[in-house]
Structures are given as C-alpha cells and as structure tokens.
Amino acid sequence: MAVDFELIQRARKGDDAAFSQVVQAYRKRILGTIARLIGRPEDVEDVGQEVFLRLYYSLDQLRTPEVFEAWMYRLTVNAAYDYLRRRKRRAEARMSDLSEQQVLWADAAAGTEREHEAQRRKRVRELVDSLLSSVSKEDRILLTLKEIEGLSLKELEKVYGVNENALKVRLFRARQRVLKVYEAMEGKAAVAGGSEG
Amino acid sequence: MVDQHKARAEDPEGRLSELFAAYRAACPDPEPSATFLPGLWEKIEARRSFAYRLKRLSRGIITAAAVVCLLMGLFLSRPEPSVSYVDVLTADQSHDSAADEDLLPAGYERN
Numbered sequence: 001m002a003v004d005f006e007l008i009q010r011a012r013k014g015d016d017a018a019f020s021q022v023v024q025a026y027r028k029r030i031l032g033t034i035a036r037l038i039g040r041p042e043d044v045e046d047v048g049q050e051v052f053l054r055l056y057y058s059l060d061q062l063r064t065p066e067v068f069e070a071w072m073y074r075l076t077v078n079a080a081y082d083y084l085r086r087r088k089r090r091a092e093a094r095m096s097d098l099s100e101q102q103v104l105w106a107d108a109a110a111g112t113e114r115e116h117e118a119q120r121r122k123r124v125r126e127l128v129d130s131l132l133s134s135v136s137k138e139d140r141i142l143l144t145l146k147e148i149e150g151l152s153l154k155e156l157e158k159v160y161g162v163n164e165n166a167l168k169v170r171l172f173r174a175r176q177r178v179l180k181v182y183e184a185m186e187g188k189a190a191v192a193g194g195s196e197g
Numbered sequence: 198m199v200d201q202h203k204a205r206a207e208d209p210e211g212r213l214s215e216l217f218a219a220y221r222a223a224c225p226d227p228e229p230s231a232t233f234l235p236g237l238w239e240k241i242e243a244r245r246s247f248a249y250r251l252k253r254l255s256r257g258i259i260t261a262a263a264v265v266c267l268l269m270g271l272f273l274s275r276p277e278p279s280v281s282y283v284d285v286l287t288a289d290q291s292h293d294s295a296a297d298e299d300l301l302p303a304g305y306e307r308n
Contacts, residue, residue, distance in 0.1 A: 023234060032226025045230060049237045056241050121223035128220040147217040148224075175213070182216075183209050 002026055005065040012059050019059075023052050030076055037080040037144050039129040040087075051079045070158035073151070077141055077159060084137040127185075134181045139174035146171055 002025040010018035031048045035041060054075050062071055128148075132140040145151045145159070153164050160167065 020234065020238075023237065027229045027233060028226045031229055032224070035227055036220070036224050041227070044227060045233055045236070048229070049233070049240055052237050053240050053244070057244070124216065124219045124223045128216060131216075143217075147214070148221045150221070179209055179213055182213055186209075 001069065002029070008062075008065040008068050012062060019056060022055075026072060027052070030072065033073075033076055033144075033149055034080060036148050037076070037141055038083055038087075039132065043083065047079050047083050050082075051075050054079065067158060070155060073145070073155070073159045077145070080141055081137060084140075131178055131181055131185070135174065135177050139177055142170060143174050143178060147175075
C-alpha cells in the first residue's frame with residue numbers, strides 16, 4: 001500500500017486534503033497503467049482524472065481499506081474500457097501502422113546493436129501497442145494487467161470478481177490470440193528482411 | 198542461465214514474455230503534469246455543483262407537488278350545500294307528474 005489505511009478512512013469521510021494525498025500517492029502509478037492500457041499518451045491524464053473522479057464519488061462504497069488497491073485497479077480498468085469503447089479505431093490507420101511496423105520489425109530482427117537505446121524502446125513500444133491493438137479491448141486490458149503490470153492472479157480475482165480458474169482460461173486464450181498475431185508479424189518481417197537482403 | 202535464456206528466446210511463448218517485459222521497461226510511469234491535481238479538483242467541483250443544482254431542483258419539485266396536494270385536499274374537503282335526499286326526491290316527483298299530464302290521449306277530457 002502506498003498510503004496508510006487511516007488516510008483512506010479520512011478520505012472516505014469526506015476529508016478533501018486526505019483525498020488529495022491519496023491522489024498524489026497513486027497518480028504516477030495509475031497514469032503509467034493507463035498509458036500502457038490505452039496506448040495514447042495524449043489522453044492519459046484525462047483518463048487518469050476520470051479514474052480519480054470516480055474514486056472520489058465512490059469512495060464511500062469501499063467496505064474495507066484493505067481492498068483499496070484492487071478497487072483502484074478496477075476503476076482504472078473500467079475507465080480504460082470506456083475510453084477504448086469511445087475511441088473509434090480507424091482501420092486504415094491501423095493498416096498503415098502495421099505495414100510500418102513490419103518494416104520496423106525487420107530492422108529489429110537484423111539485430112543491429114549500434115541502434116540507439118531510445119530507438120529500441122520506441123520499437124518495442126510500437127510493436128507491443130500494435131500487437132495489443134490487434135486483439136479485443138478485453139484481451140488487451142487483461143494481458144496488460146497480468147503480463148505488463150505484473151498483477152497476480154489473486155489480485156486479478158479482486159479486480160474482475162471472477163475465480164482464478166476462469167481467469168487462467170481467459171488469460172490463456174488471450175495470450176494465444178496475441179501469439180498468433182505475433183508469429184504472423186514475425187513471419188512477414190522475416191520475409192521482408194529476406195527480400196531486402 | 199544462458200541456456201535457459203536461449204531456450205526462451207527460441208520459442209514464441211518465451212519471446213512474447215520477453216517482449217512484454219521489455220515493453221514494461223520501455224514504458225516507465227509518466228510524470229503527471231502540474232495541472233493534473235487542479236484539473237481534477239475542477240472536475241470534482243463541477244460535478245458537485247451539478248449535483249447540488251439537481252438536488253435543489255428536485256427539492257423545488259417536491260415542494261411544488263406538496264403544495265398542489267394541499268390545495269387539492271382543501272378543494273375536495275370544502276362543505277357541500279345542504280340538500281337532503283327527500284328534497285331532491287320531492288322536486289323530482291313534481292316534475293314527473295307534470296310530464297304525465299302531457300301523456301294523455303288527444304280528445305281525452307280531464308275530470
């Protein structure tokens with residue numbers, strides 16, 4: 001826990017200063033999670049404010065402070081869902097991203113170590129964003145929470161309110177779908193790399 | 198350790214896991230801007246004032262409904278003019294006998 005229970009209790013009772021402290025303690029982590037969930041840096045703060053706004057108006061429904069972090073993640077996931085639902089994905093933009101991505105992947109496959117670290121990170125970001133954009137928003141969010149945010153199955157149980165076995169099945173299927181796209185991308189990149197060489 | 202790493206890199210599952218780990222490292226948590234917290238409080242206040250206006254409006258509607266109910270109650274409970282049933286029946290019968298007279302056949306002489 002980034003804050004103690006007493007601060008959360010005070011915020012629950014309507015102490016605005018306590019609520020501000022809770023926001024300050026969690027905002028960086030929540031913004032990071034949102035950034036990785038939605039993949040659009042320009043909208044991260046808006047979605048983050050929406051998460052804390054929902055927190056402010058739902059804090060009195062929190063039964064025990066022990067589940068606060070799972071509660072926060074649930075609000076974050078719901079806000080990310082709403083954002084992704086609102087955002088109209090442009091198929092043509094995705095297609096151009098994908099073709100550009102294939103070129104980038106071909107570069108990455110060449111494994112040139114002289115490339116700058118920032119460029120490598122940028123490619124990783126673009127590749128994973130592209131992979132996660134190719135599956136449903138449900139898969140994207142679940143995989144991001146498990147594989148990237150590193151939430152345990154127990155934590156995911158609290159966030160989703162479903163049992164561990166159901167989560168394992170959903171995770172497995174989501175992972176298989178991403179893997180399929182990943183292998184297809186690798187295959188195309190290998191072909192592109194081979195034709196260039 | 199190196200073998201394990203190599204084995205992971207060879208299978209797509211392992212490469213995907215490594216890619217996710219690299220993504221986590223490539224996407225550090227962003228620093229919130231200076232306007233984040235003030236912007237959040239503006240949104241909270243905006244919703245709070247909207248909720249306040251809604252509350253006032255609903256209170257106004259409830260008060261108006263109560264006043265209408267009270268007026269209706271007063272109107273319905275006002276005293277009726279005191280006319281008894283016998284008075285009404287008598288008035289009605291006198292009217293009936295007048296009507297019966299009109300029903301006599303033509304040329305019939307009244308005694």
